[in-house]
Amino acid sequence: MILETIAEATRKRVAAEKEKCSLAEMKEKATAMNPDTGFPFEQELKKPGMSFICEVKKASPSKGIIAEDFPYLEIAKEYEAAGASAISCLTEPEYFKGDKRYLKKIAETVSIPVLRKDFTVDPYMIYEAKVLGATAVLLICALLPEETLKEYLETAHSLGLSALVEAHDEAEVAQAMRAGARIIGVNNRNLKDFTVDIHNSERLRELVPENIVFVSESGIKTPEDVGRLYQNKTDAVLIGETLMRSSNKKAELEKLSSMC
């Protein structure tokens, strides 16, 4: 299964990185930074109206190369100027052609919150996200036993980082809530077979109380998709491909939000 393959590659990558900068050292750097961020990622998504998390993504295992030309910093600036609430930046290098340097540079440049989009399988990656300037990390339920998820959430929160906890079905939504998630994202893409169904997040919406931020992720393409999710009390949408393929991101974002 692709998710496990990526997780395994990530474990290897992190093991190699620890040779250069140990866990103790990374933790030290992260904890020396100001934890009192006021959780801007969560605050942005909680604002009235639909919030847009716009993703900077060059490639994906399901789509291959999405953007041949990839001026990531310009893209991030365009998202910000277009009114994005936050930016999601892929840092996974092998399958998504992401890079930690993209995240660092984007976080230095824009003033909206930046999510580190990666396959968090080690607390090291949470400390590193903080050091790179991220305001939030992704935690995928399918990769983390409940106790581990709880522990990672506590680590993130103690550093002032928000966590977008990704679930795909009822059991994972329940796991996310028990672990103390404040932001739950339902992925419309099934990571086992890559099928996309935005009905998935519509269906699971009612399981999440309104004090927890609810995000719909993946496969969102039209103003009708966004409008339907908005009617269904979705706080935010996470959109990658549709925006990445658009040559005028501001116009595209305006169009996508036109039915909210």
Ligand SMILES: O=P(O)(O)OC[C@@H](O)[C@@H](O)c1c[nH]c2ccccc12
């Ligand atoms: O490009 P899309 O279909 O709009 O999807 C964006 C985002 O939801 C997707 O990239 C994603 C959702 N969960 C992930 C976990 C890891 C990597 C990527 C993802």
